[in-house]
Amino acid sequence: MIVQSDRPQQPVKCTNVHGDPILKRVFAIEENCIGCRICEVYCVTEHSKSKNVVKAHRKELPPASRIRVQENGPLSFALQCRHCDEPSCVHSCLSGAMIRDPLSGLVIHDSDKCIGCWTCIMVCPVGAIIPDEKSNRIVAKCDLCEGLEIPACVNNCPNRALIFEEASP
Amino acid sequence: MNYEYLIIGGSAGGIGAIEAIREIDKVGSLAVIAEELTPQYSKPMISEYLSEGAKAFNHIMYRPKKFWKENSVEILSGKKAISMEPKEKNVTLEDNTKIGFKKLLIVTGGQPIIPKMEGSSRKGVYTFTSLNDARLILDDLSNSDRIIVIGGGLIGVSLAEALMKLNKQVTIIELKEKILNLILDPTGSDLVTDVVQQSGVKIVTGHSAVAITGRKDSENRVGGIVLDNGLILDCDIVVFAIGVKPRTEILDPNRIKINHGVIVDRHMATSIPDIYACGDVAEAFDFLLKDSRPLPLWPLAYIGGRVAGSNMAGKKIEYPGGTQMSALNYFGLPVISAGIINPHQDDAYEIISELNKEHRVYKKIVIRDNIIHGFILIGKIGNAGILFDLLKRKINIENMKETILSNDFGLIHLTPTVRQEMLRRK
Numbered sequence: 276m277i278v279q280s281d282r283p284q285q286p287v288k289c290t291n292v293h294g295d296p297i298l299k300r301v302f303a304i305e306e307n308c309i310g311c312r313i314c315e316v317y318c319v320t321e322h323s324k325s326k327n328v329v330k331a332h333r334k335e336l337p338p339a340s341r342i343r344v345q346e347n348g349p350l351s352f353a354l355q356c357r358h359c360d361e362p363s364c365v366h367s368c369l370s371g372a373m374i375r376d377p378l379s380g381l382v383i384h385d386s387d388k389c390i391g392c393w394t395c396i397m398v399c400p401v402g403a404i405i406p407d408e409k410s411n412r413i414v415a416k417c418d419l420c421e422g423l424e425i426p427a428c429v430n431n432c433p434n435r436a437l438i439f440e441e442a443s444p
Numbered sequence: 445m446n447y448e449y450l451i452i453g454g455s456a457g458g459i460g461a462i463e464a465i466r467e468i469d470k471v472g473s474l475a476v477i478a479e480e481l482t483p484q485y486s487k488p489m490i491s492e493y494l495s496e497g498a499k500a501f502n503h504i505m506y507r508p509k510k511f512w513k514e515n516s517v518e519i520l521s522g523k524k525a526i527s528m529e530p531k532e533k534n535v536t537l538e539d540n541t542k543i544g545f546k547k548l549l550i551v552t553g554g555q556p557i558i559p560k561m562e563g564s565s566r567k568g569v570y571t572f573t574s575l576n577d578a579r580l581i582l583d584d585l586s587n588s589d590r591i592i593v594i595g596g597g598l599i600g601v602s603l604a605e606a607l608m609k610l611n612k613q614v615t616i617i618e619l620k621e622k623i624l625n626l627i628l629d630p631t632g633s634d635l636v637t638d639v640v641q642q643s644g645v646k647i648v649t650g651h652s653a654v655a656i657t658g659r660k661d662s663e664n665r666v667g668g669i670v671l672d673n674g675l676i677l678d679c680d681i682v683v684f685a686i687g688v689k690p691r692t693e694i695l696d697p698n699r700i701k702i703n704h705g706v707i708v709d710r711h712m713a714t715s716i717p718d719i720y721a722c723g724d725v726a727e728a729f730d731f732l733l734k735d736s737r738p739l740p741l742w743p744l745a746y747i748g749g750r751v752a753g754s755n756m757a758g759k760k761i762e763y764p765g766g767t768q769m770s771a772l773n774y775f776g777l778p779v780i781s782a783g784i785i786n787p788h789q790d791d792a793y794e795i796i797s798e799l800n801k802e803h804r805v806y807k808k809i810v811i812r813d814n815i816i817h818g819f820i821l822i823g824k825i826g827n828a829g830i831l832f833d834l835l836k837r838k839i840n841i842e843n844m845k846e847t848i849l850s851n852d853f854g855l856i857h858l859t860p861t862v863r864q865e866m867l868r869r870k
Contacts, residue, residue: 302867302868303867343854345852345854345855345856346852346856347856347857350856351856352856354854354855354867357867357869359869359870360870366460366743366746366747366750367742367743367746367747368743369486369488369489369506369742369743370486370488370489370504370506371486371505371506371507377467388503390489390492391773392488392771392772392773393771393772393773393778393780393825393828394743394771396771396780396825396826396828396829397769397771397780397782397825397828397829397832398743398769398829398832399829400829400830400832400833400866401829401830401833401855401866401867402826402827402828402829402830402854402855403829404829405826406778406825406826442868442869442870
């Protein structure tokens with residue numbers, strides 16, 4: 276077994292018929308997205324101290340949203356970390372802060388270990404890693420809301436423009 | 445002692461190889477020969493050790509201490525390999541112990557370059573590429589305030605930043621006209637120069653050091669440097685930061701093919717069967733230049749290590765190739781540079797750029813035949829990953845030229861097919 280970090284192991288999110296862990300990912304349905312950015316609101320809330328939507332945005336210093344809505348004319352969709360099987364960010368990380376959990380397949384970012392060198396931002400092919408300008412050091416990225424059955428962005432999307440499912444083979 | 449897999453070097457490349465081997469072969473015997481006692485630290489983070497001291501030790505570890513045990517690796521740390529016998533398939537250590545292997549990976553890294561000059565063996569002259577270097581400099585800093593850094597590249601500037609955190613007087617001497625000239629164009633370099641100078645670092649460009657002088661009261665100790673124009677700069681410490689060269693000294697060039705570095709193919713295999721090499725010691729494929737050259741970059745060492753490890757364990761994979769790629773955040777200014785950023789005066793290249801000096805934002809994209817060949821992003825770096833992917837995959841950007849510099853540029857501006865392919869892949 277290969278474990279690359281002192282962090283506790285993540286729970287396996289789901290398994291296939293053989294009992295092997297399979298990672299579900301969040302996919303955007305472009306036709307359903309109206310660019311309302313409610314996914315961003317609930318991402319911030321879920322990663323805030325209070326996890327309360329009003330407190331997170333009004334009383335606390337809100338964390339950066341890990342999901343970002345992109346817009347181009349009438350087209351819009353939300354994007355977050357793809358949790359790649361061969362993640363360039365993990366392979367390029369200078370500090371060892373970015374790891375891929377071999378059990379769950381999640382790409383996890385350890386903000387205590389991160390030095391904000393931005394190498395992961397340079398190599399992420401979809402641009403899903405966000406430089407946290409508030410701290411000017413630590414990057415923020417999607418963790419699929421560890422501990423929640425369904426990530427907050429998916430659960431709170433009013434249009435079912437985000438779905439949580441296994442990637443097709 | 446005989447091992448299925450033997451690795452000389454326990455840094456990024458060695459660690460990448462171990463992780464790849466253990467994904468395929470969980471039981472094959474595996475040993476690492478490492479000169480350093482804790483080779484699993486992050487070399488780019490030695491500047492943090494210098495500025496924070498011993499309390500930063502755990503933080504700069506790239507992998508935890510238990511890494512070796514958890515991957516069933518015998519770590520022969522503090523041991524130095526002195527030669528490698530390809531026919532006999534063994535490596536000889538300093539104490540004459542011979543260690544046999546079935547598959548060998550050479551990741552001996554790079555050696556800091558110290559130019560030949562008068563006085564370079566005086567006390568107070570250092571290099572800055574290992575944890576030990578950081579410790580030696582740190583120990584010497586209590587009595588030293590004026591430090592001259594020779595070389596204005598990545599190592600030199602990161603060292604200057606660490607020393608400024610310790611309130612030292614730092615001067616960078618750069619032979620070329622601009623600092624960071626291998627990764628930035630003159631405009632980009634000027635922006636970085638500005639923040640470096642504002643922090644208090646002095647920068648001397650266009651000159652080189654020709655001699656290191658002694659101190660009046662102690663001739664053995666550094667007292668200053670002499671520049672090529674005859675000017676003498678007093679100082680207490682000199683650090684050479686002018687780059688590294690592949691560390692090939694344990695290899696016999698008559699038996700293994702070496703150019704600047706050990707020559708490897710796309711499998712990271714050397715000219716001798718069952719012997720692989722990667723990282724700073726090797727000369728690996730550059731996908732932009734379509735040729736091999738040493739590229740001493742941490743991510744490429746790790747990725748090369750993964751490729752070597754996988755092939756050693758019997759799963760054939762190819763190295764995708766690397767190219768010049770650097771991300772930095774010195775003195776709080778984010779900078780990302782990749783590929784060809786200073787094309788020679790050549791009509792074939794098209795440049796799209798945008799500069800806002802006041803806000804320290806600069807974006808430049810170098811294009812040839814509608815394909816990105818290089819870019820610089822300073823200040824606003826959020827889109828670097830997408831640009832780098834377009835560069836790597838040689839995607840035609842003809843229809844994106846108007847939006848590509850915007851901060852909102854993203855996957856949404858790519859064609860639906862390319863975008864869906866990227867979003868649906870695993």
